Amino acid sequence: MRRGVRLGTGLAALCAALLVASCGSSSTGTAPTPGPSAPVSGTLIVNGAGTLAGPFKQVIAAFKAQNPGVTVQSRFAGSVELVRGVTELAAPVDVLGVADYSLIPAKMFGAGGGTRFADWYVGFASNRxxxxxxxxxxxxxxxxxxxxxxxxxxxxxxxxxxxxxxxxxxxxxxxxxxxxxxxxxxxxxxxxxxxxxxxxxxxxxxxxxxxxxxxxxxxxxxxxxxxxxxxxxxxxxxxxxxxxxxxxxxxxxxxxxxxxxxxxxTGKPIVYALTIPTNAPNPAAARQFVEFVLGPAGQKIMNDNGFTVLSPAVAGGQPLPAPLRPLTTPATLPGG
CATH class of the missing domain: 3.40.190.10 (Periplasmic binding protein-like II)
Structure with a gap:
């Protein structure tokens, strides 16, 4: 048993196993960088899996430095609990990050004619x-x-x-x-x-x-x-x-x-995912936050905190916001 790091498997294997259209490196920020966006403002509500607390606090600090008009409210808890907060308790959330991507299509895509709480997700990191x-x-x-x-x-x-x-x-x-x-x-x-x-x-x-x-x-x-x-x-x-x-x-x-x-x-490879709920109070700031996580600065923070970055991120559902499309590739993940 050790403290060291075993390198993650290459994204080539991820592409083959998860039927991804095309993938890049999994080391650090290799996804294409979109053009600069105008700073956003207002309150941004970020809910994330408990294990995202460490890196997302760093992401939030860096995002606020680029967007000084933004006030971020964050909460980190169990992913199932956070999804239920949106779907059952109508909790206002701008960005939702979960430790199992399949929770989003299974619980938020309106299966069986139910209320649709999200339209898409992006898988952006993996773990062990x-x-x-x-x-x-x-x-x-x-x-x-x-x-x-x-x-x-x-x-x-x-x-x-x-x-x-x-x-x-x-x-x-x-x-x-x-x-x-x-x-x-x-x-x-x-x-x-x-x-x-x-x-x-x-x-x-x-x-x-x-x-x-x-x-x-x-x-x-x-x-x-x-x-x-x-x-x-x-x-x-x-x-x-x-x-x-x-x-x-x-x-x-x-x-x-x-x-x-x-x-x-059912067991499947661990893939963390982000989405913006359909009723997000500040969707403009949410889009820029997700864009930041998927970009080079966000990828570096995730990589430095022990995650294996998926670059480009894998996108499920539709329609994906236009600013995120250059940072993602379409995918068909099990159950998603």
Whole structure:
């Protein structure tokens, strides 16, 4: 187990596995840069997945420097919870960022003749699901790439994770464990690990438990690699066959499905996405914010914070705002 960085798979694999029309580099800002836009003003409401809090605070600061007339209100929580805020509670949101792109077409595109809360999404980054830990975590001294699931199943450990009903990492951890059972030929693997993470201890989003991990209240935390890197934590370097990060493994990921309160969630590569709800109070500022995230400055911030940038971003739904089209390529993602 290590603190280092395993490089993400190339975007060529993403193109092939997700049926993307054309893709560029996944390192840093290689997407074409649109012409300069006039500064925008007013209040901009940004809601994002908990794991986007770190990079988006930097993005917001840089965006405000370019647009001094903008006041940004931000909130970071579980992606499922944030989508429900728009679709069920009519929460005013200008930009919505989720850790699972499929939430947008599934819950916001008006399936079955329902209200349409969004018309499109752009997948802009990917990540890896893992367990983070510290040098003081129980069992850490004996943890290896081949015995991690045995260590995490030892009695007396405390494992934190988010609820699959509110947060993608909650169901992605379960998907990873289901994949691990087949990969390691251990049919009781998931049950052994989850015995140390009872349902009563689940939280809305995994980033809420970072202080508990750092203080030793819990030993391991189901979370994304980007958060482990940002907070200088150790993490289990899971194989690509189970970490939901390798587009070449998309067919294998689809072999697992886990239950949630809103229906079964089938495994797929992790892709973060942005959209602007149809009732956004400040759509002009929202478009420029999304444009900034997809551009070189935004890409660099995401890359520096441990994400794998998709450049160009992949676009689903229609019609995409004209200023975003040069930064994206059409895609057909599973369920989207």
């Amino acid at each position: 699901i893992t367990f983070a830990y510290t040098d003081h975590s129980k069992g850490a001294a004996g943890l290896t790439p081949t015995n991690w699931y045995q260590v995490l199943a030892q009695p007396g450990l405390h494992i934190g994770r988010s609820s699959p009903d509110t947060d993608p990492s909650g169901y992605q951890i379960l998907q990873m464990l289901a994949l691990a059972q087949g990969y390691y030929h251990q049919p009781n693997l998931a049950a052994g690990v989850l015995a140390n993470s009872p349902p009563g201890t689940l939280v809305g989003t995994e980033t809420q438990l970072l202080p508990a991990l750092q203080s030793g209240q819990i030993d391991y935390l189901g979370i994304y690699r980007s958060d482990a890197l940002q907070h200088h934590l150790r993490f289990i370097d899971l194989p690509p066959q189970i970490d939901l990060a390798d587009p070449a493994q998309a067919a294998a990921y689809r072999s697992v499905s886990v239950p949630t309160s809103s229906g079964a969630k």
